[in-house]
Amino acid sequence: MTRATFFSRLLPKRFRSSVPTVTVVRLSGTIGLGTPLRPALTLQGVNDALERAFRRKGIAAVALVVNSPGGSAAQSSLIASRIRRLADQHKVKTLAFVEDIAASGGYWLSVAADEIYADKSSIVGSIGVVAATFGFVEAMKKVGVDRRVYTAGKNKVILDPFLPEKPEDVKRLQELQGDVHETFKQAVRDSRGLRLKESEDLFSGAFWSGGRALELGLVDGLGEMHAVLKQKFGDKTEIIEIPKPGLWLQRRLGGFSAEAGASIAAGIMDEMEVRALWARFGL
Numbered sequence: 001m002t003r004a005t006f007f008s009r010l011l012p013k014r015f016r017s018s019v020p021t022v023t024v025v026r027l028s029g030t031i032g033l034g035t036p037l038r039p040a041l042t043l044q045g046v047n048d049a050l051e052r053a054f055r056r057k058g059i060a061a062v063a064l065v066v067n068s069p070g071g072s073a074a075q076s077s078l079i080a081s082r083i084r085r086l087a088d089q090h091k092v093k094t095l096a097f098v099e100d101i102a103a104s105g106g107y108w109l110s111v112a113a114d115e116i117y118a119d120k121s122s123i124v125g126s127i128g129v130v131a132a133t134f135g136f137v138e139a140m141k142k143v144g145v146d147r148r149v150y151t152a153g154k155n156k157v158i159l160d161p162f163l164p165e166k167p168e169d170v171k172r173l174q175e176l177q178g179d180v181h182e183t184f185k186q187a188v189r190d191s192r193g194l195r196l197k198e199s200e201d202l203f204s205g206a207f208w209s210g211g212r213a214l215e216l217g218l219v220d221g222l223g224e225m226h227a228v229l230k231q232k233f234g235d236k237t238e239i240i241e242i243p244k245p246g247l248w249l250q251r252r253l254g255g256f257s258a259e260a261g262a263s264i265a266a267g268i269m270d271e272m273e274v275r276a277l278w279a280r281f282g283l
Contacts, residue, residue: 020060020233023053024225024241027064031079031105032072041068041109043078046244053242054086060233061093063225064113070104073129073180080187083112097225098122103207104130107218108184111191116219117228118210124218127188128205129177134161192217 031041039045053062064083070076087094096102096113103126110116110124118124140147140162147162158169185203189196195217196202202216213219221228229237 032075068106076105122210124213125207
């Protein structure tokens with residue numbers, strides 16, 4: 001913020017010159033899956049920042065800066081729905097700006113905006129659903145360990161990695177994934193409308209560069225946030241970033257809580273999964 005802008009904000013509104021204001025919310029990280037030192041994007045975690053961004057009076061737009069490889073489909077849907085409701089409620093234009101990546105759930109967040117912009121080298125798309133696990137059956141046999149599980153309900157151990165895989169269990173999972181995929185596809189179609197150039201690959205889980213995404217209608221333009229906003233609203237546009245509450249303290253103290261210390265093994269596994277999500281896109 002320049003000194004002139006700072007002092008102008010101290011004046012009563014009736015004495016200020018008309019300067020367009022855009023509030024910015026950053027949506028960075030994996031969605032619904034995090035570690036103590038890598039907080040995840042969840043509705044609970046971002047809702048306060050979103051509400052403060054949209055309810056600020058007299059704003060020209062809200063900008064969402066997205067940098068996410070995806071994660072939880074449910075949290076992606078919840079956050080995107082909240083963004084859309086706030087935009088409609090406050091009648092505020094919403095623009096999404098992709099940094100490194102808006103893939104899978106990250107793209108789901110982006111389509112909540114009225115317009116999407118990316119860099120030529122951004123990664124965009126991956127409109128699909130994935131589930132990954134491991135099979136330890138043969139390893140268990142080699143080390144001579146028995147798996148003993150007791151359940152009430154025959155489907156409580158579906159796809160247990162320590163038990164042999166069953167075709168009917170895989171079919172059930174694929175049906176569930178199909179339902180979620182249809183919800184994701186509908187969200188994209190509802191948002192992008194006639195701008196979308198549908199093809200065989202579009203909803204296959206494939207992903208593209210920002211330039212190719214523009215050709216497919218997945219984004220509306222190429223450019224960096226500040227440049228696009230200045231072009232749309234004028235060179236004097238004031239850009240105000242809305243921080244997430246408590247983020248600094250969470251990062252400083254998250255790794256030292258008693259709960260984190262008691263679940264260090266789970267934390268390592270979560271960190272590996274988070275890293276795998278980013279690595280899938282070469283990041």
